[in-house]
Amino acid sequence: MKPAPAETTHSSRYDRGLAKLKEIDGQAGERVIQSLADIAPDFAKYLIEFPFGDIYSRPQLDLKSREIGVVAALTALGNATPQLKVHIHGALNVGCTQEEVVEIIMQMAVYAGFPAALNGLFAAKEVFKEREAGH
Amino acid sequence: MKPAPAETTHSSRYDRGLAKLKEIDGQAGERVIQSLADIAPDFAKYLIEFPFGDIYSRPQLDLKSREIGVVAALTALGNATPQLKVHIHGALNVGCTQEEVVEIIMQMAVYAGFPAALNGLFAAKEVFKEREAGH
Amino acid sequence: MKPAPAETTHSSRYDRGLAKLKEIDGQAGERVIQSLADIAPDFAKYLIEFPFGDIYSRPQLDLKSREIGVVAALTALGNATPQLKVHIHGALNVGCTQEEVVEIIMQMAVYAGFPAALNGLFAAKEVFKEREAGH
Amino acid sequence: MKPAPAETTHSSRYDRGLAKLKEIDGQAGERVIQSLADIAPDFAKYLIEFPFGDIYSRPQLDLKSREIGVVAALTALGNATPQLKVHIHGALNVGCTQEEVVEIIMQMAVYAGFPAALNGLFAAKEVFKEREAGH
Amino acid sequence: MKPAPAETTHSSRYDRGLAKLKEIDGQAGERVIQSLADIAPDFAKYLIEFPFGDIYSRPQLDLKSREIGVVAALTALGNATPQLKVHIHGALNVGCTQEEVVEIIMQMAVYAGFPAALNGLFAAKEVFKEREAGH
Amino acid sequence: MKPAPAETTHSSRYDRGLAKLKEIDGQAGERVIQSLADIAPDFAKYLIEFPFGDIYSRPQLDLKSREIGVVAALTALGNATPQLKVHIHGALNVGCTQEEVVEIIMQMAVYAGFPAALNGLFAAKEVFKEREAGH
Numbered sequence: 001m002k003p004a005p006a007e008t009t010h011s012s013r014y015d016r017g018l019a020k021l022k023e024i025d026g027q028a029g030e031r032v033i034q035s036l037a038d039i040a041p042d043f044a045k046y047l048i049e050f051p052f053g054d055i056y057s058r059p060q061l062d063l064k065s066r067e068i069g070v071v072a073a074l075t076a077l078g079n080a081t082p083q084l085k086v087h088i089h090g091a092l093n094v095g096c097t098q099e100e101v102v103e104i105i106m107q108m109a110v111y112a113g114f115p116a117a118l119n120g121l122f123a124a125k126e127v128f129k130e131r132e133a134g135h
Numbered sequence: 136m137k138p139a140p141a142e143t144t145h146s147s148r149y150d151r152g153l154a155k156l157k158e159i160d161g162q163a164g165e166r167v168i169q170s171l172a173d174i175a176p177d178f179a180k181y182l183i184e185f186p187f188g189d190i191y192s193r194p195q196l197d198l199k200s201r202e203i204g205v206v207a208a209l210t211a212l213g214n215a216t217p218q219l220k221v222h223i224h225g226a227l228n229v230g231c232t233q234e235e236v237v238e239i240i241m242q243m244a245v246y247a248g249f250p251a252a253l254n255g256l257f258a259a260k261e262v263f264k265e266r267e268a269g270h
Numbered sequence: 271m272k273p274a275p276a277e278t279t280h281s282s283r284y285d286r287g288l289a290k291l292k293e294i295d296g297q298a299g300e301r302v303i304q305s306l307a308d309i310a311p312d313f314a315k316y317l318i319e320f321p322f323g324d325i326y327s328r329p330q331l332d333l334k335s336r337e338i339g340v341v342a343a344l345t346a347l348g349n350a351t352p353q354l355k356v357h358i359h360g361a362l363n364v365g366c367t368q369e370e371v372v373e374i375i376m377q378m379a380v381y382a383g384f385p386a387a388l389n390g391l392f393a394a395k396e397v398f399k400e401r402e403a404g405h
Numbered sequence: 406m407k408p409a410p411a412e413t414t415h416s417s418r419y420d421r422g423l424a425k426l427k428e429i430d431g432q433a434g435e436r437v438i439q440s441l442a443d444i445a446p447d448f449a450k451y452l453i454e455f456p457f458g459d460i461y462s463r464p465q466l467d468l469k470s471r472e473i474g475v476v477a478a479l480t481a482l483g484n485a486t487p488q489l490k491v492h493i494h495g496a497l498n499v500g501c502t503q504e505e506v507v508e509i510i511m512q513m514a515v516y517a518g519f520p521a522a523l524n525g526l527f528a529a530k531e532v533f534k535e536r537e538a539g540h
Numbered sequence: 541m542k543p544a545p546a547e548t549t550h551s552s553r554y555d556r557g558l559a560k561l562k563e564i565d566g567q568a569g570e571r572v573i574q575s576l577a578d579i580a581p582d583f584a585k586y587l588i589e590f591p592f593g594d595i596y597s598r599p600q601l602d603l604k605s606r607e608i609g610v611v612a613a614l615t616a617l618g619n620a621t622p623q624l625k626v627h628i629h630g631a632l633n634v635g636c637t638q639e640e641v642v643e644i645i646m647q648m649a650v651y652a653g654f655p656a657a658l659n660g661l662f663a664a665k666e667v668f669k670e671r672e673a674g675h
Numbered sequence: 676m677k678p679a680p681a682e683t684t685h686s687s688r689y690d691r692g693l694a695k696l697k698e699i700d701g702q703a704g705e706r707v708i709q710s711l712a713d714i715a716p717d718f719a720k721y722l723i724e725f726p727f728g729d730i731y732s733r734p735q736l737d738l739k740s741r742e743i744g745v746v747a748a749l750t751a752l753g754n755a756t757p758q759l760k761v762h763i764h765g766a767l768n769v770g771c772t773q774e775e776v777v778e779i780i781m782q783m784a785v786y787a788g789f790p791a792a793l794n795g796l797f798a799a800k801e802v803f804k805e806r807e808a809g810h
Binding site: 320324325 | 717721725729730733
Binding site: 035036038039042043046047051077078079080 | 348375376379
């Protein structure tokens with residue numbers, strides 16, 4: 001009996017990625033997936049499979065370090081505020097304190113300038129308020 | 136007795152920064168300072184005082200996490216290879232394994248694309264070779 | 271009789287550019303021109319003359335390919351959403367299907383990361399809705 | 406009597422920076438400082454000390470040239486609109502005319518593309534209106 | 541009989557991606573894969589599977605349009621010259637003329653500035669020479 | 676008598692641009708034009724006409740301020756070193772001192788990070804040496 005090609009059904013990459021996405025982003029990740037449903041459902045599938053099913057599922061680096069890296073990178077790039085906010089939530093969800101998140105964003109002033117760090121801090125401020133308000 | 140203004144002599148920020156720079160970058164940091172001596176010696180002073188004397192000396196985040204953040208950010212920005220190499224050395228100097236460095240660079244494919252991650256990996260490869268050769 | 275210098279009247283570059291701008295962007299292009307009237311009318315003139323009168327009027331590449339290139343580039347750069355939306359309209363106006371536009375934006379995940387591609391897809395979603403609503 | 410370390414009280418860098426910040430940005434700068442009070446008060450201190458107490462206080466370049474440089478750079482980077490607006494105010498506060506501000510932003514079309522210049526011009530338009538309205 | 545999980549052996553995504561990579565990049569793609577062997581072999585696998593096995597294998601956009609998009613994007617980003625050169629080769633391999641490649645790079649002056657376009661043209665010049673020399 | 680269209684002969688924009696290019700960049704500008712001769716001669720024409728014939732020829736801002744703006748912007752963007760070097764030469768050619776050039780590059784540490792400023796300073800160091808050597 002020939003096994004069906006891995007792509008015709010939900011792959012184990014997909015299942016593993018979806019679980020990892022929930023672990024990191026909670027409902028924020030799922031909202032992104034839903035927002036793609038009518039325009040690019042395949043992209044939602046890739047987003048679960050490659051970043052979360054492949055990369056974030058690798059055991060070589062702990063999730064807290066991964067989230068510190070992505071908060072740093074998105075603060076430095078400065079052109080993806082919605083995703084930065086999702087990952088500030090993510091960093092807090094996997095064990096970073098608010099103080100550590102603020103600290104890594106502040107550090108980006110050195111590598112990407114004060115405006116990038118300022119805009120990162122304002123994003124963090126919004127996230128901290130959302131969490132306080134129970135979102 | 137009125138204390139002298141902090142700026143007239145080497146400040147404690149400078150001394151603290153220089154010690155921190157050596158802890159993280161070893162001689163690579165010092166070479167950068169020397170290379171500024173004939174063109175912008177004041178900039179070398181600022182570089183020691185603000186990034187290293189102020190930011191890196193703060194206890195709110197461990198050095199290993201700081202280096203993971205900067206390796207992530209410089210890989211993502213993709214336009215500062217010499218500094219990325221200095222901080223890959225730095226990451227290894229403060230406790231990251233080569234595997235962890237490779238891992239955070241790979242993760243940047245998700246946030247800044249495969250070319251940025253590839254060029255980061257090639258920078259890491261050079262650094263690993265330099266260390267093997269005893270530089 | 272000495273002819274007037276080309277710059278003192280509307281040049282043929284201007285006329286050709288205006289026609290090309292209308293072909294690609296319809297009224298969206300004209301709105302940009304109008305929005306510059308009170309602050310930088312000369313810039314509106316340059317915008318018509320160089321990009322549209324010079325570059326887009328060249329026969330060496332078809333307009334559909336040109337629009338695919340600019341949608342790709344603005345998605346990747348990620349810091350010019352209004353202009354990306356204008357050119358998603360432009361791509362559809364010169365013969366791209368919605369499916370092709372979505373596809374080239376998705377591809378940018380590979381070169382500029384998933385956040386850039388996501389934000390490009392959300393821009394496309396807004397454009398598709400605007401066109402459905404008859405704007 | 407041992408003088409207290411420079412960092413335990415307001416340094417002369419802080420006082421000099423605060424005065425310089427007011428000279429350039431007026432109340433806009435102060436609003437930024439206040440907005441950091443609850444999330445990263447130390448970052449507000451660094452922002453006053455390094456950019457304004459160290460860099461902008463140096464006599465080697467006049468403030469008007471400094472503001473032309475920063476308006477050019479933030480227009481070109483294109484990912485820090487709030488800070489660009491603060492520095493368009495700053496440029497006007499230290500002696501640039503509106504025409505000169507428009508001119509340096511237009512020039513950025515050459516180095517960072519027309520979308521970056523357009524978005525810079527729209528930021529300038531907002532700033533000019535704010536000043537007319539007496540903000 | 542339970543089929544083995546897709547990940548334990550070479551997936552069909554991998555095989556499809558490798559074939560697509562060869563179709564587009566010829567030996568240049570393979571050299572990139574080999575250069576990762578000693579530092580990040582898993583990244584080589586992801587590079588084949590996601591960009592080439594998933595994205596480039598989708599039938600919704602022809603390869604020529606895909607390569608026009610990536611040459612445009614990498615020219616505009618301006619920080620990944622080695623990958624830009626690989627994709628200029630790729631564009632020529634899948635049916636673009638040298639004239640069309642030059643044209644899309646020139647167009648990027650409008651969206652990312654003249655330096656980005658100039659550096660893209662110099663990359664194209666090198667690629668054209670390599671092909672003439674029979675590499 | 677109907678005047679010939681401006682495009683059929685060298686336009687006055689071209690002549691004005693070429694003179695301006697020589698005023699700013701001396702022979703460096705001409706070398707760029709020559710390097711485009713075999714790959715994109717039309718782009719050389721646009722480069723003279725739009726940036727130099729249109730923008731730099733406008734009287735609304737002095738050349739020294741224009742060069743300060745472009746040195747700032749290219750330092751901040753960090754991905755166009757050859758063009759940055761051309762414009763450091765240009766800044767010195769139109770009246771900036773070496774000290775002023777160093778100063779505006781240092782200032783970019785605030786807006787684009789220390790690596791961007793460092794790499795700008797190293798570019799300036801090379802330019803200063805070239806000029807000393809009589810190039």
